[in-house]
Amino acid sequence: xxxxxxxxxxxxxxxxxxxxxxxxxxxxxxxxxxxxxxxxxxxxxxxxxxxxxxxxxxxxxxxxxxxxxxxxxxxxxxxxxxxxxxxxxxxxxxxxxxxxxxxxxxxxxxxxxxxxxxxxxxxxxxxxxxxxxxxxxxxxxxxxxxxxxxxxxxxxxxxxxxxxxxxxxxxxxxxxxxxxxxxxxxxxxxxxxxxxxxxxxxxxxxxxxxxxxxxxxxxxxxxxxxxxxxxxxxxxxxxxxxxxxxxxxxxxxxxxxxxxxxxxxxxxxxxxxxxxxxxxxxxxxxxxxxxxxxxxxxxxxxxx
Amino acid sequence: xxxxxxxxxxxxxxxxxxxxxxxxxxxxxxxxxxxxxxxxxxxxxxxxxxxxxxxxxxxxxxxxxxxxxxxxxxxxxxxxxxxxxxxxxxxxxxxxxxxxxxxxxxxxxxxxxxxxxxxxxxxxxxxxxxxxxxxxxxxxxxxxxxxxxxxxxxxxxxxxxxxxxxxxxxxxxxxxxxxxxxxxxxxxxxxxxxxxxxxxxxxxxxxxxxxxxxxxxxxxxxxxxxxxxxxxxxxxxxxxxxxxxxxxxxxxxxxxxxxxxxxxxxxxxxxxxxxxxxxxxxxxxxxxxxxxxxxxxxxxxxxxxxxxxxxxxxxxxxxxxxxxxxxxxxxxxxxxx
Ligand SMILES: Nc1ncnc2c1ncn2[C@@H]1O[C@H](COP(=O)(O)OP(=O)(O)OP(=O)(O)O)[C@@H](O)[C@H]1O
Ligand SMILES: Nc1ncnc2c1ncn2[C@@H]1O[C@H](COP(=O)(O)OP(=O)(O)OP(=O)(O)O)[C@@H](O)[C@H]1O
Ligand code: SF4
Ligand SMILES: [Mg+2]
Ligand SMILES: [Mg+2]
Numbered sequence: 112x113x114x115x116x117x118x119x120x121x122x123x124x125x126x127x128x129x130x131x132x133x134x135x136x137x138x139x140x141x142x143x144x145x146x147x148x149x150x151x152x153x154x155x156x157x158x159x160x161x162x163x164x165x166x167x168x169x170x171x172x173x174x175x176x177x178x179x180x181x182x183x184x185x186x187x188x189x190x191x192x193x194x195x196x197x198x199x200x201x202x203x204x205x206x207x208x209x210x211x212x213x214x215x216x217x218x219x220x221x222x223x224x225x226x227x228x229x230x231x232x233x234x235x236x237x238x239x240x241x242x243x244x245x246x247x248x249x250x251x252x253x254x255x256x257x258x259x260x261x262x263x264x265x266x267x268x269x270x271x272x273x274x275x276x277x278x279x280x281x282x283x284x285x286x287x288x289x290x291x292x293x294x295x296x297x298x299x300x301x302x303x304x305x306x307x308x309x310x311x312x313x314x315x316x317x318x319x320x321x322x323x324x325x326x327x328x329x330x331x332x333x334x335x336x337x338x339x340x341x342x343x344x345x346x347x348x349x350x351x352x353x354x355x356x357x358x359x360x361x362x363x364x365x366x367x368x369x370x371x372x373x374x375x376x377x378x379x380x381x382x383x384x385x386x387x388x389x390x391x392x393x394x395x396x397x398x399x400x401x402x403x404x405x406x407x408x409x410x411x412x413x414x415x
Numbered sequence: 416x417x418x419x420x421x422x423x424x425x426x427x428x429x430x431x432x433x434x435x436x437x438x439x440x441x442x443x444x445x446x447x448x449x450x451x452x453x454x455x456x457x458x459x460x461x462x463x464x465x466x467x468x469x470x471x472x473x474x475x476x477x478x479x480x481x482x483x484x485x486x487x488x489x490x491x492x493x494x495x496x497x498x499x500x501x502x503x504x505x506x507x508x509x510x511x512x513x514x515x516x517x518x519x520x521x522x523x524x525x526x527x528x529x530x531x532x533x534x535x536x537x538x539x540x541x542x543x544x545x546x547x548x549x550x551x552x553x554x555x556x557x558x559x560x561x562x563x564x565x566x567x568x569x570x571x572x573x574x575x576x577x578x579x580x581x582x583x584x585x586x587x588x589x590x591x592x593x594x595x596x597x598x599x600x601x602x603x604x605x606x607x608x609x610x611x612x613x614x615x616x617x618x619x620x621x622x623x624x625x626x627x628x629x630x631x632x633x634x635x636x637x638x639x640x641x642x643x644x645x646x647x648x649x650x651x652x653x654x655x656x657x658x659x660x661x662x663x664x665x666x667x668x669x670x671x672x673x674x675x676x677x678x679x680x681x682x683x684x685x686x687x688x689x690x691x692x693x694x695x696x697x698x699x700x701x702x703x704x705x706x707x708x709x710x711x712x713x714x715x716x717x718x719x720x721x722x723x724x725x726x727x728x729x730x731x732x733x734x735x736x737x738x739x740x741x742x743x744x745x746x747x748x749x750x751x752x
Contacts, residue, residue: 132570142562166574166602167558215573215600218514259692263433271431271477274513274596275458275629297573300599301513303458303629304673308685311675315684330574330602331630337675337685347558374603376632378674380655383636388607393558 119153119189120324121177121292126150126186128169128176146172148348150186151404154292157318159325161335161356163371164345170328171215173345174294177326178212179203191291208238211285215296215328217277221269227280228265231255234288254283257313259306274301282310289321296328311338332375336360341410344368349398354411364413366396417489418445419623420591425483427461427468430476434696438464440647442483443722448590449617451624453638453655455631455670459692461647462627463513466593469493470508471500487591506536509589511597513627515576519568525552525579526564529586536587551582554612556605574600581609588620595627610637631674635659640731643667646693646703649722653732661741663725663734665708668744702735710743 130144147169154160162170175181177188179195188196190206198206211234214220222230231251232241241247252262258279269277278301285293295314299307311334317323329335335342336356343353344365352365363369370391377383404412427439439461446452454462467473469485469492485492487508492500504510512518520528529548533539539547552560555578568576577600584592592613598606610633616622626637634641635655642652643664651664662668669688679685690707693699699706705715714737725732726739734740 130570132566164602166578166600166605167572168602171572216515218517256691261692261694263696266433267431271429271436273459273463279458297600301458301596301629303456303460304631304670305686305688306458307629308673308675308687311685312687330600330606332603333632333675337680371602371604374607376603376606376630376636378631378635378659378671380635380659383632386636388604391604 118155118192120156120158120191121154121326122187122189123153123173123177124151124187124189126173126176126188127184128172128181129184145348147176150345150348150350152343152350152353154324154326156291156324157322158341159314159318159327159339161339161342162326162328162345163330163332163335163342164351165347165367166330167347168345169348170345171296174212174296174326174328178207178210178294180212208234208288209291211288211290211293213278213281213285213293213295213298217274217281217301218269220281221277223269226266226268227272228255230269231265231280231284231287234284238288240288250287251283254287257286258283259309275303275306278302279306279310286313286317289317290323292324292326294326294328297330298327299334300330307334314338332372344371347393347397349414350404351398351414352412353404358408358411362408362411364407364411367391416448419448419450419488420446421484421486422465422469423484423486425465425468425485426481427464427473428479428481430479436695437698438647438695439468440698442644442647442649444642444649444652446591446623446625448623449621451613451617451626451637451639453634453641454625454627454644455629455634455641456644456650457646457666457692458629459695460644462644463595466510466595466625466627470504470510470593471495471497472504472510502536505532505583506587507590509584509587509592511580511584511592511594513595515568515573515580519576519579521568524565524567525571529564529579529582532583533586547586548582551586552579554585555579555582556608572600574602574605577601578605578609585612585616588616589622591623591625592616593625593627596629597626598628598630598633606633613637631659631671643670646698647695648703648719649735650704651725651732651734651736652722653725653734654729657725657729657732661725661728661732663728663732663740664704664736665710665740666704668740669707702737710738710740712738 128147176183228251232247235241255262260279299310339356342356342359344351346367352368370389374388398414402414405415407413423443425442429436530544533544533547549560638655641655641658643650645666651667672686693703701716701718705711720735720737722733722735725734
C-alpha cells in the first residue's frame with residue numbers, strides 16, 4: 112500500500128498500541144483497549160497532514176507513539192528513512208530535536224515550578240543553541256511575540272495563565288527548536304479566533320520558510336480544511352479514510368467521515384439552529400475486522 | 416420576573432510580584448431563567464476568572480474580589496459562607512471547568528469521583544448512585560461506560576475526560592449550568608450530541624446556561640444571547656442573530672473576520688487583528704481595544720465607553736463604543752470603491 116509521497120519525512124506502518132487495564136469495581140477482570148490498531152500513513156517534508164476523528168479514537172496515542180514517548184505494541188516508525196521504532200534513548204535524542212510536540216493538555220505539559228520563560232528556553236539550552244543569558248532572553252522574547260504573548264510574562268508561573276495563554280507557551284517551546292516535524296495535538300482549541308489565525312499564519316510561515324511539516328490533530332474541521340494538504344480520519348483506533356483535503360470535504364466516502372462533516376458547526380445562527388447532522392451507528396456501520404485501506408481515486412484511500 | 420443571576424460591577428484582580436493584574440473590570444449583566452448566554456472573547460479576557468470568582472473558586476491570595484455582587488436567586492454568592500457555597504456548587508450550579516486534568520483527582524477512579532458527588536447532593540444510596548453515574552457516562556457518550564467507569568482519569572482520552580467533567584456538571588440537574596470551553600476536545604459529532612443534551616435539559620428542567628467558547632459555530636447554534644469580552648470587560652452583548660449579522664464593536668467584527676472561511680482559503684492567509692493584547696497590569700483609561708482599533712476616535716483612548724443600546728438595532732443589543740461601526744465600515748467601503 113502506498114498512501115503517499117515517495118520520500119516521506121515520516122512513515123508509519125501497521126502501528127498498534129494496546130492497553131490492558133484492571134476493569135471495573137475493585138479491579139475486577141482486566142480488559143484490552145486497542146487505542147490504535149494497524150495504522151499506516153506518511154508525511155512528506157513540508158506537508159501538513161490533518162488527523163481528525165472520534166474523540167477517543169487514538170489520535171493522541173498515535174502522536175505519542177510516533178514520538179516514542181510510548182512504546183508501540185507493533186508496527187514500524189521511520190523518520191527521514193531511519194527506522195526509529197526500537198532505537199535506544201541515547202540515539203533517539205538526535206531525532207527528538209527534529210520532532211517537536213504540542214501536547215493536548217497545555218497545563219499538564221508545563222512544569223508548575225518553572226517560569227514559562229525558562230520552560231521555553233529549556234530545549235534551546237539542552238541542545239546548546241544559545242550561548243549567553245541575553246541571547247537566550249532575546250530569543251524567548253521574540254518567540255513570545257510570535258505567539259501573541261507579552262514578553263513580560265516570561266517570569267510568570269503556569270498557574271498564572273489563562274488556558275489559551277498556556278497553549279501558546281507550549282507552541283513557543285515547540286517552534287523554538289525549528290524542528291522538521293511538529294506534532295500539534297489540538298494546539299489552538301483554547302484560543303480566540305484572532306489568535307488562532309495568528310498561530311495558523313505562523314505555522315504556515317514556518318512551513319514555507321523552513322520547510323516544516325506538521326501532523327495537525329484537530330476537531331475544528333474548518334481550520335483543517337484551511338490549513339492541511341491531506342486529511343486522515345480515525346474511528347475507534349483505525350484509520351478509515353485518508354485523502355487530499357478537498358477530496359475529503361467534497362467527496363467523503365466512509366460513512367463515518369460523512370457523518371462527521373455533516374456535524375461541523377457553522378457560524379451562522381439561522382443555518383446552525385436548523386442543521387441536523389447525519390447519524391452514524393458504530394455497531395451497524397463499523398468497518399469489518401479484515402477491511403483494508405483501498406485506493407478509490409488517486410491518493411484517496413478508504414477502509415473497506 | 417427577577418433574573419436568575421445578576422452580576423453587578425464584578426471586578427477581580429490578582430496581586431503578583433510583577434504588579435496587580437486587573438483580570439475582570441466592572442462586569443455587569445443579568446441572566447433570565449431558561450436563557451442561554453454564550454460568552455466569547457479574547458484569550459485572557461477574564462471569561463474563566465469571572466465565572467470562577469462568582470462561585471468562590473479563585474485562589475485568595477493572589478486573587479482578590481475588588482468589588483461587585485453576584486445575586487443568584489436573590490442571594491449574593493460573594494458574601495455566602497464557604498459551606499453554603501459548596502452546597503450550591505455541584506447542586507444548583509453545575510460547573511464544567513476548562514481544565515479537566517486539574518479538576519479531576521488523578522488518584523481516584525472516575526467512578527469514585529462521580530459517586531461521591533452524586534451522594535453528596537442527593538439521597539441516593541451507593542448502588543443507585545453508581546447506576547446513575549453509569550447512566551451519566553452513557554448520556555455523554557462514553558462507549559462501554561459500565562466497564563470504563565472503573566478507570567482512572569489518565570486512562571481516558573482528552574475528550575473522554577472532558578465528557579466526565581460534563582457529566583459532573585449536569586449530575587444534579589442544576590438550575591444554572593456554567594460550561595467553560597466544555598467541548599473543545601470533542602469531535603463535532605459527539606459535540607453535537609452534547610449540545611442536544613443541553614437543549615434537552617433546558618426543555619425539560621428549564622436549565623439556565625452560561626456557555627463559554629471560542630467556537631463561533633457552537634454559540635451560533637446554542638446561545639440566545641452573546642456576550643463578547645475583551646481586556647476584562649464586556650464589549651458587546653445582544654441577541655445571537657444581531658451579533659452575527661450586525662456586530663457593533665470593532666472587536667467582535669474583527670473576530671468574525673478572522674474565521675477560516677472559503678474566501679480566506681482562496682486568499683491563502685487568515686485575517687488576524689493587528690496589535691497585541693492589552694496590558695492588564697496597567698489597564699487603559701479608555702477603551703482597552705482602542706490601540707488596536709483602526710476605527711477608534713480620540714475619545715476612545717481617553718474614556719471607556721459605557722455599555723448602551725446600539726442605535727438602530729434590536730432592543731437589548733448593547734455595545735461599548737463611542738462611534739458607529741456600520742457607518743465607519745460603509746465609509747471605508749466607499750473610499751476603497
Ligand atoms: N492566579 C493568577 N495570577 C495572576 N494572573 C492570573 C491568575 N489567573 C488568571 N490570571 C490572569 O487573568 C487574566 C484572565 O484570565 P482568564 O483565565 O479569565 O482568561 P480567559 O478569558 O478564560 O482566557 P482563555 O480563553 O485563554 O481561557 C489572564 O490575563 C490571566 O493571565
Ligand atoms: N494510559 C492508558 N491506559 C489505558 N487506556 C488508554 C491510555 N491512554 C489512552 N487510552 C485509551 O486509548 C483510546 C485512545 O485514546 P487517545 O487519547 O489516543 O484518543 P484521542 O483520539 O486523542 O481522543 P480525544 O479526541 O478525546 O483527545 C481511548 O479509549 C483511551 O481511553
Ligand atoms: S470606544 Fe473606540 S475603540 Fe472602543 S469600541 Fe468604540 S470605537 Fe472602538
Ligand atoms: Mg487526544
Ligand atoms: Mg478560560
